[in-house]
Amino acid sequence: MSDSKDAAARHPLAMDTLVAFCASRGFIFQSSEIYGGINGFWDYGPLGVELKNNLKAVWWQRVVRERTDVVGIDSAIICHPRTWQASGHVDHFSDPMVDCRTCKRRFRADQLEGERCPEAPKKRAVTDCDLTEARDFNLMLETQVGASMDASTAAYLRPETCQPIFNDFKRVRDAARQKLPFGMGQIGKAFRNEITPRNFTFRSREFEQAEMEFFCHPKERESWFTFWRDERMRFHRDIGFDETNLRFRPHAADELAHYANAAEDVEFLFPFGWQEIEGIHDRGDWDLSRHSEYSGKDLIVTDEETKERYTPMVIETSMGVDRTALALLVNAWEEEVLEGGETRNVMRFIPALAPIKVAVLPLSKKLAEPARTLHADLARHWNVFYDEAGNIGRRYRRQDEVGTPFCATYDFDSPDDGKVTLRERDSMEQERVPLEGVVAWLRDRLETAL
Numbered sequence: 001m002s003d004s005k006d007a008a009a010r011h012p013l014a015m016d017t018l019v020a021f022c023a024s025r026g027f028i029f030q031s032s033e034i035y036g037g038i039n040g041f042w043d044y045g046p047l048g049v050e051l052k053n054n055l056k057a058v059w060w061q062r063v064v065r066e067r068t069d070v071v072g073i074d075s076a077i078i079c080h081p082r083t084w085q086a087s088g089h090v091d092h093f094s095d096p097m098v099d100c101r102t103c104k105r106r107f108r109a110d111q112l113e114g115e116r117c118p119e120a121p122k123k124r125a126v127t128d129c130d131l132t133e134a135r136d137f138n139l140m141l142e143t144q145v146g147a148s149m150d151a152s153t154a155a156y157l158r159p160e161t162c163q164p165i166f167n168d169f170k171r172v173r174d175a176a177r178q179k180l181p182f183g184m185g186q187i188g189k190a191f192r193n194e195i196t197p198r199n200f201t202f203r204s205r206e207f208e209q210a211e212m213e214f215f216c217h218p219k220e221r222e223s224w225f226t227f228w229r230d231e232r233m234r235f236h237r238d239i240g241f242d243e244t245n246l247r248f249r250p251h252a253a254d255e256l257a258h259y260a261n262a263a264e265d266v267e268f269l270f271p272f273g274w275q276e277i278e279g280i281h282d283r284g285d286w287d288l289s290r291h292s293e294y295s296g297k298d299l300i301v302t303d304e305e306t307k308e309r310y311t312p313m314v315i316e317t318s319m320g321v322d323r324t325a326l327a328l329l330v331n332a333w334e335e336e337v338l339e340g341g342e343t344r345n346v347m348r349f350i351p352a353l354a355p356i357k358v359a360v361l362p363l364s365k366k367l368a369e370p371a372r373t374l375h376a377d378l379a380r381h382w383n384v385f386y387d388e389a390g391n392i393g394r395r396y397r398r399q400d401e402v403g404t405p406f407c408a409t410y411d412f413d414s415p416d417d418g419k420v421t422l423r424e425r426d427s428m429e430q431e432r433v434p435l436e437g438v439v440a441w442l443r444d445r446l447e448t449a450l
Helices: 003-010 015-025 046-065 082-087 162-167 169-175 218-238 286-295 321-332 365-379 392-402 435-446
Strands: 028-030 042-044 070-072 094-100 105-108 135-138 141-144 154-157 182-191 206-216 246-250 262-270 273-284 313-320 333-337 343-347 358-362 384-386 406-410 419-424 430-434
Touching: 015 028, 015 321, 042 046, 046 070, 046 182, 046 206, 046 321, 082 162, 082 286, 162 169, 162 182, 162 206, 162 286, 162 313, 169 182, 206 218, 206 321, 218 246, 218 262, 218 273, 218 313, 246 273, 262 321, 273 286, 273 321, 286 313, 313 321, 321 333, 321 343, 343 392, 358 365, 358 392, 365 384, 365 406, 365 435, 392 406, 406 435, 419 435, 430 435
Parallel strands: 070 182, 358 384, 358 406
Antiparallel strands: 028 042, 094 105, 094 135, 141 154, 182 206, 206 313, 246 262, 262 273, 273 313, 333 343, 406 419, 419 430
């Protein structure tokens, strides 16, 4: 079975359905939508930003805070232009591009089927597609720094977040008093002028990365590569991905960058096929050696005990935040058939990632005052939603659809018995809990370690 057929069989959710759902529920929608949008740029709404921030928080906790050998930074989006000369992006960061004179569109040459452009209707003759010769198209977005407009002021929006980490290696190592092996983690925006953005947020021109560069002795590079490869797969399983939709894909020898010793992708089975959501790479000493050469600064380290001098090797883990958030949406979506034939749409996010942790639902607007007091109490701990409009069953369904793990219903018995009904999303089971015990009850279920 081909990847596309396999994906369609495993994911009855169509991408068009997911895109419409994300827009209508405030997860993700096209940037500048009122002007017709701009291709390759997306805005995250109230639910989407919570999902994305939760994903980043879990990554930061696991990769940076829980380890004594990894520290974090937040670098500038614009680096000194020499950075991108040293990294090779100025000369080599390009895709082969062709233009179709018939439809006036631009495409990547490797995405063409024969001599027909992707916009061509099937009935169009191949001879009607007037394609130019392929030529290289640099993917970096250029900007200007300063008031003058000449070549000396040209700069680039970073196409990846790792290069500033290499720039900051010596400063951070000294300031944080780190000995090798150690790593530097960062979450931030990157920009690539993609020729053909596609598949919703999977391939965009503005995106976010969560990257960690781990510096080690040359003799330890293979063991650390294996460690981080296994650790990153464990992370993706822990955040709720179905194991049948995850796999490693080692890079073939002809895929490896000329400086790389090994590379493996963590792939997720999207409705449009298996695609990378994270890469684990053995980058060798390429980056530090090049930046040392281009900057004139010595980035060699000296072992305090043996006095050996060497350039550290780099093991990189690079997760696409937007791609992983999209995979989480695909993974969580379920159309469940209930007894009696009724269906409900459920987003089965794990509690740590759910955009809304708890919804407070008074059974009647007459109970609004004590229900809002409960909401204010819970909101000191988590992102909590308040909803008093409509049938309680419909309100439950709305929360199921956006992935809220728990609902707290304040009803007409609550003033007398001092309890609320707590409903669990997946099982739909309900339990009466004293008001003074609600925070502890929820904490036990929301703050379990991954």
